[in-house]
Amino acid sequence: MPHPGWQDFRFDGIGTGWEISTPAPLPPALRSAVLAEVERYDSTWSRFRHDSLVTRMSVRPGQYEMPPEAAGLAALYRQLYTLSGGAMTPLIGESLERLGYDPHYSLQPRGGAAPPPAWDAVLEWQGTSLRTTAPVVLDVGAAGKGQLVDLVAELLRSHGVTDFFIDASGDLLNGRGETGGLEPVQVALEHPYDPTKATGTVALGAGALCASASNRRAWGDGLHHVLDGTTGAPVRTVVATWARADTAMEADALATALFLVPAEDLARHFRFSWLKVFSNGSAEYSAEFEGALFT
Template sequence: MHPSPGTGPASMPYSTAFPEALGTGIIINTSKPVGSELRAGLGRLIDTYESSLSRFRDDSILADMARAKRGGNFRFPEYCQGLFDLYDCLYLATGGALDPAVGADLARLGYGRDMTFRLSADAVDHLGRIKGRSTWGDDVERDGVILRTRGPVQLDFGALGKGYLVDLLADVLNRTDDAEGVGDYLIDAGGDMRIQAPGAVSIAMEDPDDLTRAVGVIRMTTGSLGASAPSRRKWTVPRGGDEEEGLMALHHILNAVDGMPVRRVKATWVVVGQEDRSGNQGQELGDPRDNRLAKLYPTALADGLSTALFLVGPNGLAERFPFACAGLDDSRHAVVSKGFPGAFFVG
């Protein structure tokens, strides 16, 4: 699809769409047209990214890892270095509750490559780290972009994956050979966004209980937004494998410790890299690596933190990473942090 005027914000009227990307689609709005050569390059990046990191593709590196009965050495593209660094940081920051090895739990709960949405027969005895499931920290050895395993490991990079691809796409737009480039842009990958705009862009905060409504609005000129909610990926299974015992509601945001869906949070929104009026893009904290990753991959960090907030409280995360956030708990009680560029509707 070629860029076309009139489909995005008034200041960024040209739209370039990749409808099948990551299962949610990616739309890039720009203030100037994206040329055919640049669009083709963006498309190739998306395809190679998915062929490496999608657990839903049978030809991906992740599929090879899951099939490797004796493990092995698996080399990923060089651009995955930052993704793996971010997972290292968030794995530690959440005490292992955010763990890409949760892919095995998702598969046992029915959200695997075949998408049966049925519990596997061995689910109860194997879910989570507490039941001996492989972990990122103990069963995957890293050497740059090479991952080494001793047996089959099912990884899922969904907690950061969309945001990380957005950052890679933004890097391509920022370094285009065209002297004027595409100008300002807004990249939207299913709600994970990176914005570089001449004026504030209004973004609706989707109601996790009614996808046709909004619970608030965010206004951003620059920076990255990550949003998480189980609303679009949820299903029910017979409790105890027997429909007579009733149905159990499941969704894709799991605590990797016990392998079960998180119940206490309904939705989160995280902003990273927004400029204040002085042009400052957020306070630098104690760990230089965390600050470097926040600058290089703001959308991936926002994406990952929006999931991490389902698992741990914001205070510990705020000691390591520069961000602002808002959330709704299971009672629909709203919480908004200092510096969050949005607000919930009253009433």
């Protein structure tokens, strides 16, 4: 629990565990509203549900009108797609499914790694308007969970809850109330090779901290969920990243982007701090990432 005496609201959503900590218990109506928002988001963006809008796109090309949050996703993904030379793409779902990370969680590859189609070849996405010219497997997982954390935070604030801490299975958002009086929360950074250990700690003040690691959602012989969109193959040189930003959506997306783009290139376009651990055991971090790494 981030703050002694706070109350926790725990639930499962978008395939993972959530915990919302607040000074007082959330009223039943607000709890129901949070669960409804999580379900609404999942029913649109999940490629693991047969009834989602994204699943319909994987079967039938056409014009789709998306919910309001699509505009933010489109802008962020397009920027990172450009900065990464196509390595970070919302079309990576096709490559993930080819390697076995499919809606049935078969974890059985259907062939070797292959890149997804180029954005402009099959996708026109402006704001909430999305048009596909072929069936596409959209996967916004690199930013979607973070965006949902932000949407839940907006919902809490709209109901007068201004002090809160959201933990969406490692995507963290420390909300700060009108007085700005919340103390930083000490967060352990999971060791990339041993989830029972920490590789360091960081104090999270107001804002978000998100992580990405190759040991999460890993299967088979060296297969994991962070793929290079230019090849469709898992990234081998980086094993774990952390990003701190004002919003969870940006922190979430940048944690993945750090696998694919030099941090200094990202820093020219985004206001964030970061830590990156490489497969050879070395680490790099920004001067603003104030924490402690263990030897």
